[in-house]
Amino acid sequence: MGRGRVIVERIENKMSRQVTFSKRRSGLLKKAFELSVLCDAEIALIIFSNRGKLFQFTTCHDINKIIEKYRQCCFNMSQTGDSVEHQSSQKLYEELLKLRAKHESLEKTQRNFEGEDLGPLSMNELQSLEKQIDRTLSQARQHHMKKLIARIDELRQQVQNLEGVNKQLEAKLVWV
Numbered sequence: 001m002g003r004g005r006v007i008v009e010r011i012e013n014k015m016s017r018q019v020t021f022s023k024r025r026s027g028l029l030k031k032a033f034e035l036s037v038l039c040d041a042e043i044a045l046i047i048f049s050n051r052g053k054l055f056q057f058t059t060c061h062d063i064n065k066i067i068e069k070y071r072q073c074c075f076n077m078s079q080t081g082d083s084v085e086h087q088s089s090q091k092l093y094e095e096l097l098k099l100r101a102k103h104e105s106l107e108k109t110q111r112n113f114e115g116e117d118l119g120p121l122s123m124n125e126l127q128s129l130e131k132q133i134d135r136t137l138s139q140a141r142q143h144h145m146k147k148l149i150a151r152i153d154e155l156r157q158q159v160q161n162l163e164g165v166n167k168q169l170e171a172k173l174v175w176v
Helices: 014-039 063-078 083-113 123-175
Strands: 044-048 054-058
Touching: 014 044, 014 054, 044 063, 054 063, 063 083, 083 123
Parallel strands: none
Antiparallel strands: 044 054
């Protein structure tokens, strides 16, 4: 007996949604692998969870090669301008790809600093993260101490000024 039709709409229960995401992601990755083996196809699959976590599958070692191949194919289909425009556009696109990768890397680092997504990190990466946090904390403490010392010096100067004013007022009081 077959299963009934599944209504495709957002799952409201957070836990059910996460379980469904995990199972369907696994199924999708399995199908991509099977398609690549059966048909000798080059496949790149990129999935971002609702929390921004990246899942990817590729048949070659570098997903960027397939993305570049895709970009070349799409660009060649839609290309109507001259070669100078093509080169300029290609450079801008390459710069965009670099900036996106840098942005993703910075977001991942920020999440790690906030204590999120630590599961996939290796021991060396965790130790490196701990050292970075220690350095940052040390720098913050040094900056805080400098500000405190500057404030203490400022207050001491105010005390000296007020003591001088007090002595002057006492001297005027004696004259009166």
